[in-house]
Amino acid sequence: MNSRQKNRIKDRAFKYLGIFSTSIGLILLTVFIGSIIKDGIGRIDWDFLTNLPSRKAEKAGILTALAGSVWLLVMTAIVSIPLGVAAAIHLEEYSRKTRWSSFLEINITNLAGVPSVIYGILGLQIFVRTMRFGGSLLAGAFTLALLILPIIIVTTREAIKAVPSSIKEASYGLGATKWQTIRHQVLPAAGGSIATGIILALSRAIGETAPVIIIGALAYVAFVPQSPTDEFTVLPIQIFNWVSRPDHAFVVNAAAGIIVLLAVTFMMNGIAVYLRHRWQNKVNW
Amino acid sequence: MMKTKERIIEAGLKFSSLITVLTTLGILWVLLSQSLVFFGEVSIIEFLTSREWTPLFENKHYGILPLLAGTALTTFVAIAVALPLGITIAIYLSEYASAPIRNTFKPLLEILAAVPTVVYGFFALTVVTPFLKGILPELATFNALSAGLVMGVMIIPMVSSLSEDALRAVPNSLREAAYGMGSTRLQTAFRVLVPAASSGIVVSVLLAISRAIGETMIVTIAAGQQPNLTFNPMETVETITAYIVQVSLGDVPHGSIEYRTIFAAGLMLFVLTFILNNISYFVKKRYQQQYE
Numbered sequence: 105m106n107s108r109q110k111n112r113i114k115d116r117a118f119k120y121l122g123i124f125s126t127s128i129g130l131i132l133l134t135v136f137i138g139s140i141i142k143d144g145i146g147r148i149d150w151d152f153l154t155n156l157p158s159r160k161a162e163k164a165g166i167l168t169a170l171a172g173s174v175w176l177l178v179m180t181a182i183v184s185i186p187l188g189v190a191a192a193i194h195l196e197e198y199s200r201k202t203r204w205s206s207f208l209e210i211n212i213t214n215l216a217g218v219p220s221v222i223y224g225i226l227g228l229q230i231f232v233r234t235m236r237f238g239g240s241l242l243a244g245a246f247t248l249a250l251l252i253l254p255i256i257i258v259t260t261r262e263a264i265k266a267v268p269s270s271i272k273e274a275s276y277g278l279g280a281t282k283w284q285t286i287r288h289q290v291l292p293a294a295g296g297s298i299a300t301g302i303i304l305a306l307s308r309a310i311g312e313t314a315p316v317i318i319i320g321a322l323a324y325v326a327f328v329p330q331s332p333t334d335e336f337t338v339l340p341i342q343i344f345n346w347v348s349r350p351d352h353a354f355v356v357n358a359a360a361g362i363i364v365l366l367a368v369t370f371m372m373n374g375i376a377v378y379l380r381h382r383w384q385n386k387v388n389w
Numbered sequence: 390m391m392k393t394k395e396r397i398i399e400a401g402l403k404f405s406s407l408i409t410v411l412t413t414l415g416i417l418w419v420l421l422s423q424s425l426v427f428f429g430e431v432s433i434i435e436f437l438t439s440r441e442w443t444p445l446f447e448n449k450h451y452g453i454l455p456l457l458a459g460t461a462l463t464t465f466v467a468i469a470v471a472l473p474l475g476i477t478i479a480i481y482l483s484e485y486a487s488a489p490i491r492n493t494f495k496p497l498l499e500i501l502a503a504v505p506t507v508v509y510g511f512f513a514l515t516v517v518t519p520f521l522k523g524i525l526p527e528l529a530t531f532n533a534l535s536a537g538l539v540m541g542v543m544i545i546p547m548v549s550s551l552s553e554d555a556l557r558a559v560p561n562s563l564r565e566a567a568y569g570m571g572s573t574r575l576q577t578a579f580r581v582l583v584p585a586a587s588s589g590i591v592v593s594v595l596l597a598i599s600r601a602i603g604e605t606m607i608v609t610i611a612a613g614q615q616p617n618l619t620f621n622p623m624e625t626v627e628t629i630t631a632y633i634v635q636v637s638l639g640d641v642p643h644g645s646i647e648y649r650t651i652f653a654a655g656l657m658l659f660v661l662t663f664i665l666n667n668i669s670y671f672v673k674k675r676y677q678q679q680y681e
Binding site for chain 1: 391394395398399401402403404405406408409410412413415416419420423473474477478480481482485486494496497498500501503504505506507508510511512514515516542545546573574575576578596599600602603604605606609610630633634637638643651652655658659662663665666667670
């Protein structure tokens with residue numbers, strides 16, 4: 105066998121290694137999810153979704169955790185979306201290229217890489233203690249909002265950048281002001297991509313566990329939160345709490361909780377992918 | 390009138406972008422001010438050199454080394470998984486795969502990064518550890534190996550997607566020159582493209598390391614909560630992040646020195662990831678200029 109044939113064989117072999125590598129992670133994930141569904145699907149029924157927490161595994165439900173997650177998601181969205189989109193508009197459309205703007209840029213890149221536990225510590229000291237929100241939904245929402253702000257800013261900037269300048273110039277040419285141009289031309293044109301980024305950021309927030317534990321969300325909350333100042337728990341914390349118990353019945357509960365959490369996460373990701381796809385087909389610069 | 394409105398709006402937008410600076414200042418202030426009090430009571434020498442971390446016990450020692458070792462160990466295992474797989478995937482998708490395959494697999498791989506980490510922790514503890522115990526009977530129930538392996542799977546898309554972008558940014562002329570000399574795709578990839586895209590690949594790996602260092606729930610659930618100065622992945626360890634969660638779950642009185650340990654540990658974590666993120670930022674800036 106000459107070296108040319110050898111190289112061909114190596115080349116072919118690498119192709120199969122590539123196919124293997126690309127699929128191995130997905131295969132593992134399928135195995136994982138499959139085993140979880142096998143463990144937990146039998147536990148999911150109406151009672152599981154609507155029961156309050158309990159010391160008895162077979163009676164315990166996820167109502168308070170689910171309600172806490174929904175509250176937290178909505179409140180985080182209310183805080184983070186306006187701030188994130190506004191910051192992105194400022195950076196992309198208003199700020200000039202100066203030292204300050206490049207500092208802002210490095211800073212945002214850095215914030216996106218700060219571990220989530222650090223945001224938890226920040227929230228604990230600023231929102232829980234200094235501002236005296238306690239371990240409430242309010243403290244949780246502000247903490248998570250800061251955590252996902254860099255993601256929203258980065259994706260929104262990308263979306264705004266993709267709007268062709270001809271659209272803006274046409275708008276200015278008709279006598280529109282800067283804000284009118286942004287409000288009526290740029291934002292509608294970039295809307296789909298912005299929404300995609302926001303949904304992905306929120307789906308990250310709903311799966312976060314560590315920062316919410318650190319600010320003091322409790323594992324055991326007997327009631328559904330009624331207002332933003334109430335104490336709360338969220339689905340990932342409930343799952344974590346069940347995972348760490350020795351009793352097997354609680355591990356089954358954890359698996360069932362994971363199925364619900366994954367269903368929500370994948371649904372949000374699915375919506376994001378769908379939006380991106382639809383917008384790409386609709387707008388063709 | 391119109392002008393005033395424009396001004397007000399601009400001020401509002403500017404304020405929003407200032408929030409990001411305030412966040413950074415807030416993080417620095419919280420970590421530094423609390424750590425300062427901590428280092429008033431514990432010498433920084435003991436913190437960095439003592440080989441025991443037992444702030445929650447009667448006999449207190451404040452050496453961060455066992456937590457650093459736990460973090461290093463789980464990160465090392467994760468990178469040992471994600472680096473070879475991620476780069477192989479990147480080369481396959483950018484040089485071998487057809488466009489439809491690439492467009493199908495890229496979003497599918499992103500799913501790996503979208504799964505909440507508490508779910509991965511559950512996988513590691515209830516699926517991977519029992520499986521590995523069948524092969525390695527002396528494996529501890531909570532161990533760095535399972536946590537690291539699962540974390541590696543989670544960060545595959547980080548390495549693969551950034552590396553693929555770097556490979557695809559290499560000008561086609563280089564590829565064509567290599568093919569013209571009779572190279573196979575494999576030779577072109579490893580002898581021409583990987584060296585040409587090396588800075589981008591380095592960035593992807595640095596960011597993956599930073600992510601692995603900061604990852605919390607997988608290691609808290611599957612690697613354990615027992616500070617252990619070891620480099621044996623079969624043993625129970627505790628990472629910096631897992632320690633912070635452990636303290637948050639317990640009822641440590643606020644303002645006590647035990648409470649302040651999480652700020653000192655957090656500062657350590659912040660410094661590590663900050664250095665990695667900044668190196669990768671500057672490497673990235675440089676390599677972007679290279680091809681633009």
